[in-house]
Amino acid sequence: MPVLDSGRIVAALRGAFAREVGRDALLQLAAERIQAAGVPYTSVYLYMLHGGEALELEAFAGRETEHTRIAVGQGVCGTAVSTGRDQNVPDVRTIENYIACNAWTRSELVVLIRRGTMVLGQIDVDSDEPDPFTPQEEAEVRQVADALGVLL
DSSP: OOOOHHHHHHHHHHHHHHTOOOHHHHHHHHHHHTTTTOOTOOOOEEEEEEETTTTEEEESSSSOOOOEEETTTTTTHHHHHHTOEEEEEGGGGTTTHHHHHHTTOOOEEEEEEEEEEEEEEEEEEEEESSOOHHHHHHHHHHHHHHHHHOOO
16 A cells, blocks of 8 residues: 555645646645655655756755756756656665755655656655655656646
């Protein structure tokens, strides 16, 4: 049984969309609801792609980060966009170009937000736990990302 219940988060996002809350509120709601699932979801960052060259932090829940802009191709987040593939990193200390949001992060899951084949942004989940993101957890985060791809 996964920790994250994407069905509830997607329902909350759809409800907020129906109330016409706006893009920023949808992103913040997604970040807060994912992080509220608890361990292993230590911090959640929603970076959106701007101009095809950089990801910009638009919402987060958990620890603050100084990394508000990440170039495509840099770190785990930028690599996800440049390769067009989600990234599930069990131990961030093994990644050569890792950009640390904080000293306590041990693993990271990055799931792309897409509309069709176009990448809009990503959900970046940091965890203090080593290797916590099972394929089932990744699928739950992907459900939220897919909903955002439609609603944004």
